Amino acid sequence: MNIVAHQLLSYKIPDIQLGNVLGEIVRGKDYQNYPQSIATGILLHRHIDSFTDSHPIVKQTTSIFHKSYGKFAPIITDVIYDYFLIKNWYLFSNDEFETFKKSCYELVIGTEILFPKKLEKILNTLIEDDWFDKYRTYEGIEWTLHHLTKKSKFNHHIADMGNSIKEIYLQEKKIENHFLEFFPQLEIFCKKFIIRLMPEYEVLIQKNSVH
Numbered sequence: 001m002n003i004v005a006h007q008l009l010s011y012k013i014p015d016i017q018l019g020n021v022l023g024e025i026v027r028g029k030d031y032q033n034y035p036q037s038i039a040t041g042i043l044l045h046r047h048i049d050s051f052t053d054s055h056p057i058v059k060q061t062t063s064i065f066h067k068s069y070g071k072f073a074p075i076i077t078d079v080i081y082d083y084f085l086i087k088n089w090y091l092f093s094n095d096e097f098e099t100f101k102k103s104c105y106e107l108v109i110g111t112e113i114l115f116p117k118k119l120e121k122i123l124n125t126l127i128e129d130d131w132f133d134k135y136r137t138y139e140g141i142e143w144t145l146h147h148l149t150k151k152s153k154f155n156h157h158i159a160d161m162g163n164s165i166k167e168i169y170l171q172e173k174k175i176e177n178h179f180l181e182f183f184p185q186l187e188i189f190c191k192k193f194i195i196r197l198m199p200e201y202e203v204l205i206q207k208n209s210v211h
Helices: 003-008 014-022 028-033 036-054 056-087 097-110 117-128 138-151 161-170 172-197 199-207
Strands: none
Touching: 003 014, 003 036, 003 056, 003 097, 014 036, 014 097, 014 117, 028 036, 036 056, 036 172, 056 138, 056 161, 056 172, 097 117, 138 161, 161 172, 172 199
């Protein structure tokens, strides 16, 4: 899953949200260098990714792009699932999307001192280019995938992922059905994972959940 989903699945718990962001770059056992609540967010990030990548429904979506984009097909799936998350936002959040986006950006800005320089640069770009908003439209998805292609160190060896917008458009309903079947399962997994490591957060999770 991509960053919008990672943040939503942190259930508005700031330390989990921060850990989920740090999960982009913290590797191995380095999560142990952080307080338990932030470490839980880092581990949650990893488990969201592994649960998603191995899920048979997600693999059905990824297979749509595999012939043209090979091992980069999961990146396309991650991005387009954020699009369908925002499209169906009312099913998964009690907050307006704009309110959610604003709170996530404010959290990043207010805690940037905690982020390594490499991640700080990425997050500054995310806010300046308003990536959350770009995931709301096909034009924004195309821009994002094109941007990710340019940033890849393998960009001379892969097709521009932005071109996948054609397949996305043609198979929108199928992909959306995949997402709507998969995401509630991911929600259950994340709630159980956080509560198992930090049982004191169960009340907050229930409060901040639609289901």
